[in-house]
Amino acid sequence: MTPLEDAARVSQHAPSVFNTQPWAWRITGDTLELFAEPDRRVDSIDPDGRLLLLSCGAALHHTRVALAAAGRAISVERLPDPAEPDLLARVRLGETTVPPDPEAQRLAAAITRRRTDRRAFDDRPVAEAELTRLRRLVESEGAYLHVVRPEQTAMLAVSTELAAGTELEDPAYRADLHHWTSRPDFTGDGVPPATAVQPGLRRVPIRNFTPDGTAGLNAGVRHDRGASYVVLFGAGDQHADLLRGGEALSALLLLATADGLATAPLSDTIEVAWPRQLLRGLLAGIGEPYLVIRLGHLSAADPLPPVPRRDPRDVITIVD
Ligand SMILES: Cc1cc2nc3c(=O)[nH]c(=O)nc-3n(C[C@H](O)[C@H](O)[C@H](O)COP(=O)(O)O)c2cc1C
CATH class of the missing domain: 3.40.109.10 (NADH Oxidase)
Incomplete structure (x- = not known):
């Protein structure tokens, strides 16, 4: 190859x-x-x-x-x-x-180990030095990172709850959710319900991928108490900004994984206008929020069920 x-x-x-x-x-x-x-x-x-x-x-x-x-x-x-x-x-x-x-x-080496882990994280906080390293790496990729301050977490939770509630009332969203959580094996895409988490009391709500079914994961006995929530953001939301934002997202997730953290992106709050506006407020209006990421420790947890990937032959074309 x-x-x-x-x-x-x-x-x-x-x-x-x-x-x-x-x-x-x-x-x-x-x-x-x-x-x-x-x-x-x-x-x-x-x-x-x-x-x-x-x-x-x-x-x-x-x-x-x-x-x-x-x-x-x-x-x-x-x-x-x-x-x-x-x-x-x-x-x-x-x-x-x-x-x-x-x-x-x-x-x-972290690429195949990185996973979106929707279970609740431990009480152990993410070290300040680690957050600084992540912020620097994100900046080197042309984006920015805001670490949500403790007094801002309630606002993040409210805006996420509001977004999730609004979306679940939208039949088009319910149809998309159903489509992407019930994909046949051969498509190699979508979110298997086995990797979704059952709804529960969380510091910031996790997307409910299975409102009409059963999620495979239990949040566990932890409560996200030590989790850090970070907002990945950038100067604008033109195509070039977002592409760089995605590169910064990958850099952040891979470094966090390499350093032993569990990670989970959260985008509901970005997807709905008013919650997105609230999030912009958390950034004091200095940038465009791209995504929220939950970071934390999860010791002695079972391995996550697998998530499919597309057949490389459908994704990669080699021109002679
Ligand atoms: C832009 C973006 C938005 C995402 N939003 C969410 C989200 O709101 N909730 C969630 O649980 N996972 C979210 N994810 C994680 C994806 O669902 C996940 O990457 C995908 O299912 C593949 O699983 P893996 O990350 O374990 O490989 C998001 C990922 C990306 C890149």
């Missing part, structure tokens, strides 16, 4: 909204192109494709990490062709190899 094909395959482990994996890759010689698959956009919650772009950005970052860990120098052009809006990025392999980057190797 060529390094580019290898990297494209690695990107399939990236997180995506409703596990839609809304991207495709085309490899031509030493060039790897990333395309959005707009048919995979979740209409009811993502009419502008923000969550789709964040997901594609995460896939792009996964390939960058895989190539850096393999000692391959690359150049990345983002949104290279205004005439082709679904072409999100072009990655070119350099001719020479470089010494593999040890930090990239650490992040690359």
